[in-house]
Amino acid sequence: MSELEQEQLPVVAILTIDDEKDLFRGNRENFVDLLQTGKEMGFLVYIVTVKDLKLDARRIIGYRYQFEQNIWQQEWFPLPQVIYNRIPLREDEMQPPVIKKIVDLVTHPTIRLFNPFFFNKWHLFEWLKKSRTTKQFIPSTQRLTTPIHLGKMLHKHPFLFLKPESGKAGVGIMTLRVNPTKALKFRLKIQDKKKNVSYKCATITKLWTRIRKQASQHNYIVQQGILLASIDRRPFDLRVLVQKNGKGQWDITGVGARVAGSLSITTHVPRGGSIDDPEKLLTSIFGIEQSKRILIRTKNAALIIARQIERGSGQTLGEMSMDLGVDASGGIWFFEANAKPMKFDEPHIRKRSLERIFQYSTFLAKPSG
Template sequence: MNSRIPDQSKPVIAILTTSDRIRQFRGNRSNFRDIIRTGREQGYLVYVVTTRDLKLDERTVNGYVPSATGKLWYSSPFPLPQVIYNRISNREEEEKAPVARKIAECLEHEHIQLYNPFFFNKWNLFEWLKESRSTSKHVPKTRRLRSPQTIAAMLQQHDSLYLKPENGKAGKGIMRLRYRADSTLPFRLQIQTGKKNVTYKAASMDRLWARILREKGKTRYIIQQAIVLATHRGRPFDLRVLLQKNGRGAWSVTGVGARLAGARSITTHVPRGGSIEEPASMLEGTFGTERAAAILKNVPTTALLIARQIERASDNMIGEMSMDLGVDEEGGLWFFEANSRPMKFDEPAIRKLSLERIFQYCQHLARQNK
């Protein structure tokens, strides 16, 4: 680890996570190491802190930094941070009363800036984007899944639908429903488990609904029109956009990647068999050079519009998000998903800039009065 002396004029930054009885703290350690290394190279004092150790009424807190090899983590007293980068890894942790209380205290603290205070809920995202004319045209028809009647009403307009958990991530729990009027078993429900999926066929809405209830349990779901996506080598793909605020506190596009769906997958997520592709060459293969260039030019503009609308409607200060945009057969762009705690992008240039942007924005935040 680079042990450059921290620059006293720069803010102290803490990466927030939750504690773990066995492993000291939770979260993606390799990501934390990369963030700390990047911060040190730029003269920042950066450490990991748990919500339990972050005592806001004390001058120092117990934090963690990696050893020179990066294999071990040492705990040590550090000054109270001026900026907190929230990387709590899942919603269940964040909703626990002591954790939620600590985040609320940070948001109210007069000398601490915390960014990315919460995870997104899919239903809220689509509702927020429908509020603006400029973003509503990029949103597939979406309803809350409450009853078989909701499915019947949606199937009258669309013969293919997606069922998605409101608080899902990485494609978990997503189902696809197709209706084939000419079949004795007209309802086809594709259920994704890991890299495989099974198709359940039903003759009646009652049977279908019983199976959906079994799959979803108590989880709240949305139901959404399936967009016919452009394909590459016969498989659908979508674009992954990373947006972060820069040193001026303005939204900017850090990078655009592409994800191609796995052979039998109903989503493009890499853990479900999807693969990382190069956006320009993939779009060129489908649309030709000129059309591909026009689509790619449209991506940052659309993503920035959407990010600003999400932040405005959420009424919270958000520092970054990743976004999934689908490209239909005509080259139109559709919003599918945004994540307020982006996973790391594997594309090296995007990864490098994304780490630098964290500190540019932290520096901007530290200069703001609350």
Template structure:
């Protein structure tokens, strides 16, 4: 970091008339911030800057008294707020923040207030972590950007006009929404305001494979993958006993087709589609199989991926989700790893398809000795970190977190299966405290917010 952050508590007080834009601080804080008494400075919160007169008062060292009217001008609730702060000396500005906004398309309005569906508890977790760490957090939908968001007050999410955020964390669930013209207009507005917007879109499976396939250190851990076509399908079906056909824009284990060679020239298929049975449904020649697959795929773009004979847990399919985040030094680190066990009669392990979780070492030790389990887990984390680093390095946008799905075959070799830019928030244990993954998001938002402020000062 090229700047220093200090912790400041803002306390609202009632001031009237010409004192409305006065801030009261202690002599010690004036010295720490290197401000002059009785001098006007700029206060910056979110994307708004307001001049305020500095007056000293015998109050706790790291407390700043704000007039209620000044807080209203920043569209902040009238209550104490803990913020990080830095001084931008070139423009005589005290920057307070971060103002973090989470974007979602999953807002339901109920009698008790808004409900954010699968990420509701995660939003509460982020709010708690940010308020304790320093900053202000709210949730919004793209069509209400700059007009309304939801912040947590006394255990309830309250609608209000809130500050323009320093950083936006994209948790939109719908791939289709990201292609809508209205959403693109929203993104243009965000870009115009120079707001960092991270994990801005879903990654396609083919895009990920293209980034990784030329990396020598990862090549041996990548299943062979091709775009679906008749020629590629026939070629891959004759090379491998098992294939997976996946939509390049798919998620949560939906619309996947599994092809298995039963005899030398006959194949069976299973699907995770709602409109097709998940169980095996007879055997087919390659020509018959292709004709059966075409209407299932329709006009969607699919990849064909080499099937790996993975380790199982009590006959159920098993893989591992390694969650990775960028830290304060823009270095990727692992924040969580879990084993996912497929549900009954399912060949995908996603929680949305009835999968369950267990500890990674517990799962590995059920298939190998402890020494090998520790070595395989360490290798999985190493592969996940390198994968995350390569994906973010090749991206034109900001990526702060990735979920890397890894399988382990019968010979105890890990395989990179998928990379997710919108990883589930329900697979980690212990929602009673702020999890490492949430702390990593908070740190990433903080650094983005203040780095952007410092860069703007230098322009």
């Protein structure tokens, strides 16, 4: 890389929040990978906390990783041109000083921030319902409001998912099935932090009481259950990483597959789910030709959905991971998008995902970006 090219590369800061014990919060392994990739690509990149990011200063305190000594070191850095938001938790992001700093960054004349906030599940479905091109991928979804509304949904769809609007890693998700031929016709399955709990009851009133107790103060959505394609009676979904490239356009970074654990409601790996090859799984069910068509349709759907989510959010977005399901007839369904994607375990996807962050940062920092 020439000196001229190096001079044109923006200073990139990774935003998190401070921590009394550990200097700052967040996934250390991810931060090290980002700093390593940035360094290899010729960028000046560092970690900064919301507290230390003083927007009226010329230099600010940040953290760099010393690979030789295996330690984090505090240093002075120039103010960044691009900020990558990796504040780890929703509750961190909802603190008033953090909200204020993010709002200040969104309107800042020289600093570009992308992915300012976590997504809310209800908002995602509202945005996607507004477009004819994305509406087709959405299972019937409503807010969980009253037992009467829940009963109506069950009448239309005897299999439902109940999901917290601001959930993470599948915690608090419930499934609900109705079998009118049985005395205890409602069956509720709850995915807790460590285990699954099943509950059977005869009336919608008792069911509602149990759901409200589980949901506590959290807002929930209720969604039509989709019977996904499965291997050995274990359903799987496709995990798609969509990022903007060096031209500022949405692109597919990679597609992985996650197979549900034998007792799990969801396909999350920490809950017994496993990583697999999407092409292999699809081919075993649909055959070579149809599986190729399904993968192409999945990628096209992910790009259309990403554009509509960005449009709906009104914010500058640079990446998101998506959970897309394929049903038994090859239909594609959207379940979830995450504005702070977890790292992909597939090495080729991981490498490209790290590089794309910096390619897009270069685009963002251009005067026309």
